[in-house]
Amino acid sequence: MSVRGTDGYADAGPLPEPVARAVALARRAGFEQSCRPEQGRLLQALAAGAPGSVGETGTGCGVGLAWLLAGRRPGVRVVSVEREARLVALVRELFAGVPDLEIVHGDWTRLHAHGPFDLLVLDGGGNAKRSDPADPDLLLTPVGTLVVDDLTPLTAWPPTHAGRPDTARTHWFDHPSLLTTEVRLAPDLATLLATRRP
Ligand SMILES: C[S@@+](CC[C@H](N)C(=O)[O-])C[C@H]1O[C@@H](n2cnc3c(N)ncnc32)[C@H](O)[C@@H]1O
Numbered sequence: 001m002s003v004r005g006t007d008g009y010a011d012a013g014p015l016p017e018p019v020a021r022a023v024a025l026a027r028r029a030g031f032e033q034s035c036r037p038e039q040g041r042l043l044q045a046l047a048a049g050a051p052g053s054v055g056e057t058g059t060g061c062g063v064g065l066a067w068l069l070a071g072r073r074p075g076v077r078v079v080s081v082e083r084e085a086r087l088v089a090l091v092r093e094l095f096a097g098v099p100d101l102e103i104v105h106g107d108w109t110r111l112h113a114h115g116p117f118d119l120l121v122l123d124g125g126g127n128a129k130r131s132d133p134a135d136p137d138l139l140l141t142p143v144g145t146l147v148v149d150d151l152t153p154l155t156a157w158p159p160t161h162a163g164r165p166d167t168a169r170t171h172w173f174d175h176p177s178l179l180t181t182e183v184r185l186a187p188d189l190a191t192l193l194a195t196r197r198p
Helices: 005-009 017-029 037-048 063-071 085-094 108-113 167-173
Strands: 053-057 077-082 101-105 117-122 140-151 178-186 189-196
Touching: 005 017, 005 037, 017 063, 017 085, 037 063, 037 117, 037 140, 037 178, 037 189, 053 063, 053 108, 063 077, 063 117, 077 085, 077 108, 085 101, 140 167, 167 178, 167 189
Parallel strands: 053 077, 053 117, 077 101, 117 140
Antiparallel strands: 140 189, 178 189
């Protein structure tokens, strides 16, 4: 979970219209785990480079999804999966009528029926933090990009978490199908970015 999550938007400045609406929904719903604006701007930029499809695990209240929608080109398909029925209903209502968008209710693994994706954002399942990691060979197009948000910046190698090997991070660095790097977005926030090897 982000250190500040939804609260990070208090002083974020002007936001794309779908993002502002999703942040308002997150506040109304009391949902604190939205991606921070620094991460959102990265998602927007990456979505703008996706030629055909974007996937996301963990819709939440749709804040990260809104950044993806703000960046994607017309006609690019976006699929987001969320296991909490209440959140699915809220976000479906929020983005009703938005073309080429599907909010799927269920475990993140339901994304398999909709892939592969040019851009895959693992923000709720599949990210090797608390559940089995997604397989980039199944879910990414040949040179697709994978994003794992919400890490503390790397300060030592090998990375550790709570005194143990940080497998949520090393899984992606060591993955034979990926070239992975870490991008620091704020002094306390980093993201993993990986490209599938062609
Ligand atoms: C960090 S929040 C997502 C924030 C959202 N992506 C954003 O940027 O605003 C994580 C979400 O993932 C959902 N989630 C957690 N595990 C999941 C799983 N196995 N399958 C589907 N959704 C899951 C949680 O219910 C929660 O809404």
